[in-house]
Amino acid sequence: xxxxxxxxxxxxxxxxxxxxxxxxxxxxxxxxxxxxxxxxxxxxxxxxxxxxxxxxxxxxxxxxxxxxxxxxxxxxxxxxxxxxxxxxxxxxxxxxxxxxxxxxxxxxxxxxxxxxxxxxxxxxxxxxxxxxxxxxxxxxxxxxxxxxxxxxxxxxxxxxxxxxxxxxxxxxxxxxxxxxxxxxxxxxxxxxxxxxxxxxxxxxxxxxxxxxxxxxxxxxxxxxxxxxxxxxxxxxxxxxxxxxxxxxxxxxxxxxxxxxxxxxxxxxxxxxxxxxxxxxxxxxxxxxxxxxxxxxxxxxxxxxxxxxxxxxxxxxxxxxxxxxxxxxxxxxxxxxxxxxxxxxxxxxxxxxxxxxxxxxx
Amino acid sequence: xxxxxxxxxxxxxxxxxxxxxxxxxxxxxxxxxxxxxxxxxxxxxxxxxxxxxxxxxxxxxxxxxxxxxxxxxxxxxxxxxxxxxxxxxxx
Numbered sequence: 001x002x003x004x005x006x007x008x009x010x011x012x013x014x015x016x017x018x019x020x021x022x023x024x025x026x027x028x029x030x031x032x033x034x035x036x037x038x039x040x041x042x043x044x045x046x047x048x049x050x051x052x053x054x055x056x057x058x059x060x061x062x063x064x065x066x067x068x069x070x071x072x073x074x075x076x077x078x079x080x081x082x083x084x085x086x087x088x089x090x091x092x093x094x095x096x097x098x099x100x101x102x103x104x105x106x107x108x109x110x111x112x113x114x115x116x117x118x119x120x121x122x123x124x125x126x127x128x129x130x131x132x133x134x135x136x137x138x139x140x141x142x143x144x145x146x147x148x149x150x151x152x153x154x155x156x157x158x159x160x161x162x163x164x165x166x167x168x169x170x171x172x173x174x175x176x177x178x179x180x181x182x183x184x185x186x187x188x189x190x191x192x193x194x195x196x197x198x199x200x201x202x203x204x205x206x207x208x209x210x211x212x213x214x215x216x217x218x219x220x221x222x223x224x225x226x227x228x229x230x231x232x233x234x235x236x237x238x239x240x241x242x243x244x245x246x247x248x249x250x251x252x253x254x255x256x257x258x259x260x261x262x263x264x265x266x267x268x269x270x271x272x273x274x275x276x277x278x279x280x281x282x283x284x285x286x287x288x289x290x291x292x293x294x295x296x297x298x299x300x301x302x303x304x305x306x307x308x309x310x311x312x313x314x315x316x317x318x319x320x321x322x323x324x325x326x327x328x329x330x331x332x333x334x335x336x337x338x339x340x341x342x343x344x345x346x347x348x349x350x351x352x353x354x355x356x357x358x359x360x361x
Numbered sequence: 362x363x364x365x366x367x368x369x370x371x372x373x374x375x376x377x378x379x380x381x382x383x384x385x386x387x388x389x390x391x392x393x394x395x396x397x398x399x400x401x402x403x404x405x406x407x408x409x410x411x412x413x414x415x416x417x418x419x420x421x422x423x424x425x426x427x428x429x430x431x432x433x434x435x436x437x438x439x440x441x442x443x444x445x446x447x448x449x450x451x452x
Contacts, residue, residue: 034451057406058417058450058451059370059406059415059417059418059447059448059450059451060370060371060406060407060415060418060447061405061406061409061415076402078401078402079401079405080405080410083409083410084410084411086410086411089411090411091409091410091411091413092409092410
């Protein structure tokens with residue numbers, strides 16, 4: 001079994017492959033060198049897997065490129081693949097998320113951007129159109145931004161119902177549609193926004209990442225700017241699942257590809273102390289939907305550890321047992337071939353890792 | 362006929378051409394509109410979809426930084442050289 005691991009960094013996209021059940025990795029040279037790759041996706045709904053990369057140059061602006069030959073060649077349209085219409089009065093600054101839709105919509109790909117907007121592609125991710133219904137939402141003037149900028153960084157199509165899509169933005173919170181994108185509403189009940197005068201607002205939360213349970217699409221997990229939550233009712237209400245974590249701050253949250261209730265996170269001490277708790281490099285896993293968490297650190301560095309794992313820099317593959325991966329702002333990438341029980345390095349000394357995605361090929 | 366000078370970093374967007382002859386005169390905005398029509402892959406690297414020049418793209422018309430001479434309204438003479446240069450930026 002071979003696995004492809006796509007590593008988006010501040011200065012390019014690196015593609016790593018392991019042909020021996022994820023024991024040894026070959027990391028290729030940078031694609032899009034000197035361009036930030038905040039979003040990468042692998043779409044396997046067609047024949048060959050399609051790589052999609054959101055790339056942006058500090059000089060020349062953002063774009064989306066696709067490859068149907070595992071990165072040997074990349075294609076971009078002549079015109080900007082995603083752009084606001086003239087009357088929107090806005091410009092895309094960065095693509096934060098690329099999410100292929102469900103098997104029921106084979107050509108549909110979603111993209112979340114900075115500023116906070118959702119785009120939809122009907123041609124497999126080559127070109128996109130703004131989802132006006134969300135852009136025109138009356139809440140939009142009140143959506144804020146954090147240090148990383150204002151963005152829709154999470155898009156979660158419902159694998160059982162193409163009409164339902166969840167998005168998450170910083171700041172703003174979780175919004176979702178149940179009618180194919182015609183209307184959108186905030187679903188943040190129970191998520192605290194400690195940084196606002198009213199800490200329980202309808203919207204305005206600083207959600208960092210949302211993941212969907214492998215078995216139950218109505219079950220969602222959210223890592224917030226302080227606060228880790230689960231919803232068992234498709235986001236209508238949220239309950240804290242931070243109880244046995246050493247901290248409720250962090251960026252990523254990842255769900256197992258098949259096993260219900262299995263999730264991973266990488267807690268940091270606090271908003272004001274952004275390093276791993278006790279300076280220990282540890283992934284935390286729960287196998288009961290967040291009721292209990294246990295650290296996983298076999299093989300990870302044992303010396304005091306400062307690097308941070310960003311919101312999309314952790315993922316799972318679709319193998320059995322599932323592989324888990326994370327990359328750091330210090331340019332390290334770690335892999336586990338046994339669901340987090342043990343870890344081994346994939347790469348080090350890369351640029352800051354912004355996102356990772358892994359699939360069997 | 363004005364000439365647009367393309368930096369090395371963007372010549373992949375022009376098929377390798379470093380000097381682009383343009384018919385449009387009048388203003389820098391008009392020149393970039395012609396670039397958009399004839400070399401769209403280049404123009405979208407220079408301006409965003411609102412028409413604004415990207416922050417770290419500098420354009421000099423006959424050696425003068427357009428940001429000091431009226432921006433996209435900068436006059437472009439028929440014989441002008443419009444030079445695109447990336448600014449000193451990045452980490």
